[in-house]
Amino acid sequence: MSVIVYGRLRSQKRKNITMNIITFVAVVMFAILALFPIWWIFRTSLMSNAEIYRYPPSLIPENWLFSNYEKTLEIFKFWKYLWNTMLIIVPSCLAGTFTASICGYAFARLRFRGKNFIWALCVGSMLLPAMVTLIPLYIGWTRGLGFNDSYWPLILPYFCGGGAFNIFLIRQFIMSIPRELDQAATIDGAGYFRILFSIIMPAIRPAMIVVALFIFIGLWNDLLQQMIYINSSDKYTIALGLTNFRGQLKSDWSLTMAATCLSFAPGVIFYLIGQRYFVEGITLTGLKN
């Protein structure tokens, strides 16, 4: 009996090893497929236009023409666009993270009248798609407050918690912190704000980084709002600059791809820095429902 079980386990184990090898090969293949478009874009950015149109196309450029990037930078004002993008992103991330944290704290820890109702309003607004409020907000910002050709309509919403989703995320995270910590501080005579700033905020740092990264990605990708609020070309962000650049240089693919790669770079760098938190944060959003 024991021999049979042992034999079955061993064959099971061997089967597992072959399965793992097959899985690994499949993962490697899919990873190559997933990275391939990025490589193809990158290799095009280093080729001469003659080489691009050669048949059959080669996977690796003959001469690595980094001069394409110099040429691109003459027309595509990447550093200017990056600076402009940061002028929007940095204050938004800071303000959004801070306000989402204090609101999340109130919902997670404090007792007050109307809490359930306000929370319901918050959750309800999470399901409200952003494009629904676009027209009234546009009128409010431009007609009402006179923000024409300005970054403020893109930044100021983040002074209001940066959307219910971020508040939700922080609240969930605070609720997973043991209450004993604040209770101990209360006994030591700390007030609510003291608890918030010296106990809760340090403890939720990972969640705050995640919120900042989400705000970063959201602004990074939001072409529509940047298009309607920003008009003059010296205020262009990366997204606007690239859209415009493509319109100008429709057929010069190597320069267009160089501009594309330049636009990829900041995202990749931020991702490599914050990778651990990214994964943690996304996991957090998916599981704590």
Added chain:
Amino acid sequence: METINKPQKRRSRIYSSEARVAYICLIPAFLGLFLLTYLPLLGVLGISLTNWTGLKSPEFVGFDNYIKIFTTDPYIKDSIFATIYFAILSVVGSMIYSLFIAMLLNRKIPARGFFRAVFYVPYVLPSVAIYVGWSWLYEGNFGFFNYLLSEMGLKKILFIADSSYVVPSLSLISVWLAGNLIVIFLAGLQNVPSVYHEAAEMDGANGWQRFRHITLPCMTPIIFYNLLLSLIANLQVVTPALALTNGGPGNSTRFLTYLMYDQAFVNYKIGYASATTVIIFAILAVFAVVLFKTSNLWIYNEGGDDK
């Protein structure tokens, strides 16, 4: 009497100072909910009943805009079709792709963290750059995909300049972008109790049976979350139309949000565009409600508390 009253009074005082702190903390949320969410929501409903163009003061026209949209608008039908077509292809594609990749990554393989990063990377790239980059892969003569087709002896396809291919081509990009879904699925898979799998293996269940009867039921809440997330995101699709196609060829990528953008910010028919917005919102709401209503039919609650 006094003895009962005293502690109660003290408690309510603590309560009120706690509440005061809470209200101070919530000022940003109040502003956001009132000024940036619910007031604009009422605003869009109100504006949709006017003929406002941004120049003259608006006149109340009742439901005229809605009637016009459903009777004479040349774009709305194509637009609804394009949006739903794109959303369904993208959602189905990215759900299958991301669950599949997550299941591969859930096995014990070397350098799992590295591969997870690889599949996630497209998600952090700016979407305009992604569409511009892919437009080169899709290029009609020298693009990579047409090279593959001609190698296989097939005719070349104008992936984004042909109205019958453009939506599937754009959907493929959005499937490729589904890295965040992979990470959420992966986290969910890691929460499936391994005792279930071990027990089933003991009973001689094969891989497919274990997937069908253990993994899938345990994952239904996460599948629901990802489904909702990607459905709402994809029904609001606008960036490829803005960055790449301008709604064309024909009206094949005149997605609803792009239609609204065009009406409001290119043609300044603000009242009319608001009515379009309300219709888009209604369509999104219908999808969300259907998803929520049917969810208890297929979402498996662990512990069986679904009665």
